[in-house]
Amino acid sequence: MHLVYLDHSSTTPVRTEVSEIVNEYMSEKYGNPSNTHMLGRETKAAMEWARKQTADAIGACQEEVFFTSGGTEGDNIAIIGTAYQNFSKGRHIITSAVEHNAVLDAFEFLKKQGFNITILPVDNYGMVDLAELKKYVNEDTILISVMHANNEVGTIQPIEQIGQFAKERGIVFHVDAVGSFGKIPIDVKRIGADLLTGSGHKIYGPKGTGFLYIREGVSLRPLVYGGHQEKGLRPGTENVSGIAGMGLAAELAVTEMSKEMLRLSKLKDKLIAGLTKNIPNIKFNGHPEKSLPMNINVSFENVKGKDLLQALDSQGIAASSGSACTASSAKPSHVLTAMGLSNELAQGTVRITLGRDNSSEDIEYVLAKLPVIVERLRQNYKYNEHEDEAQKCPCLH
Numbered sequence: 001m002h003l004v005y006l007d008h009s010s011t012t013p014v015r016t017e018v019s020e021i022v023n024e025y026m027s028e029k030y031g032n033p034s035n036t037h038m039l040g041r042e043t044k045a046a047m048e049w050a051r052k053q054t055a056d057a058i059g060a061c062q063e064e065v066f067f068t069s070g071g072t073e074g075d076n077i078a079i080i081g082t083a084y085q086n087f088s089k090g091r092h093i094i095t096s097a098v099e100h101n102a103v104l105d106a107f108e109f110l111k112k113q114g115f116n117i118t119i120l121p122v123d124n125y126g127m128v129d130l131a132e133l134k135k136y137v138n139e140d141t142i143l144i145s146v147m148h149a150n151n152e153v154g155t156i157q158p159i160e161q162i163g164q165f166a167k168e169r170g171i172v173f174h175v176d177a178v179g180s181f182g183k184i185p186i187d188v189k190r191i192g193a194d195l196l197t198g199s200g201h202k203i204y205g206p207k208g209t210g211f212l213y214i215r216e217g218v219s220l221r222p223l224v225y226g227g228h229q230e231k232g233l234r235p236g237t238e239n240v241s242g243i244a245g246m247g248l249a250a251e252l253a254v255t256e257m258s259k260e261m262l263r264l265s266k267l268k269d270k271l272i273a274g275l276t277k278n279i280p281n282i283k284f285n286g287h288p289e290k291s292l293p294m295n296i297n298v299s300f301e302n303v304k305g306k307d308l309l310q311a312l313d314s315q316g317i318a319a320s321s322g323s324a325c326t327a328s329s330a331k332p333s334h335v336l337t338a339m340g341l342s343n344e345l346a347q348g349t350v351r352i353t354l355g356r357d358n359s360s361e362d363i364e365y366v367l368a369k370l371p372v373i374v375e376r377l378r379q380n381y382k383y384n385e386h387e388d389e390a391q392k393c394p395c396l397h
Contacts, residue, residue: 050247153286154295163192205249
């Protein structure tokens with residue numbers, strides 16, 4: 001069976017080079033970086049090298065990068081830490097309806113703590129309107145959190161304009177860049193981010209690794225206490241092997257970015273063209289131009305997404321319905337419903353995210369299998385729909 005992995009926004013396989021450096025710092029160079037002996041200095045140096053690679057990848061200074069366990073922790077530290085640090089200045093915070101749950105749940109937590117939250121609507125492409133944002137900002141606003149690129153539909157938000165506006169108003173601006181870090185260019189100075197979150201396992205690095213960029217001069221309240229690591233913001237013995245691996249993954253991602261963006265864009269265009277030609281009654285979600293080069297989000301009428309994913313899996317094709325963090329939920333994607341899709345169409349949606357190991361042959365394999373699967377599922381859908389109606393109306397028997 002031909003195996004095709006099309007779920008790179010959920011996670012990525014660890015690169016061989018990255019795996020090697022992770023193993024090296026797990027078994028051979030295992031010192032605690034807080035110690036001053038030779039083994040401690042060795043791992044401390046590895047951490048600072050990784051910090052520089054990560055900082056260089058986003059146009060930041062080395063001292064502005066703080067290591068975390070991943071995007072979720074980084075988002076929570078940024079959002080809750082900012083709110084707690086600045087609550088005497090105001091209690092109004094703003095985000096968008098299409099954020100990752102790591103952001104939305106942090107906002108809901110703060111709402112229970114007495115903060116006023118605004119969830120911005122988005123247009124049919126999943127994009128925030130700057131004019132709409134400005135309507136909600138007031139003298140009590142202390143934080144705006146808007147993601148760089150949506151992890152489900154790939155839409156890239158106008159964060160430069162939002163960052164400029166936030167700077168003019170003296171509001172802290174947080175960007176969740178988990179979906180874009182290492183995939184498209186990021187310059188924290190250009191986009192005006194005060195805080196920016198990234199993750200290692202989305203860029204062929206190890207799971208359980210991430211970072212939070214904190215612009216010099218921005219202060220956050222720590223959420224965890226008990227040590228001096230990461231300047232006291234994120235105490236606890238550091239995951240040196242994972243950090244070293246993420247640093248190398250970041251370096252490789254930046255080096256290969258331009259070439260990989262072009263290659264993936266061509267594969268994406270080929271798949272979209274093939275699906276459009278061979279499968280009727282489908283809808284592509286997300287902005288057609290301002291989008292990640294590897295994300296395809298497509299809804300199939302009269303198809304249940306769960307059944308479609310299972311059928312694809314039986315043919316060796318791994319895709320998803322959306323964020324892996326909400327994969328077990330029976331509810332339709334909050335991103336798609338915020339964009340105006342009906343519950344039925346949202347539940348008939350598949351997210352395809354391409355990666356460095358995908359080839360033109362993979363796309364051809366998917367195009368050979370997917371139309372057949374959709375046709376079969378639609379026939380079953382119509383049959384089941386007729387059976388349901390027959391049960392409601394005995395006169396049809």
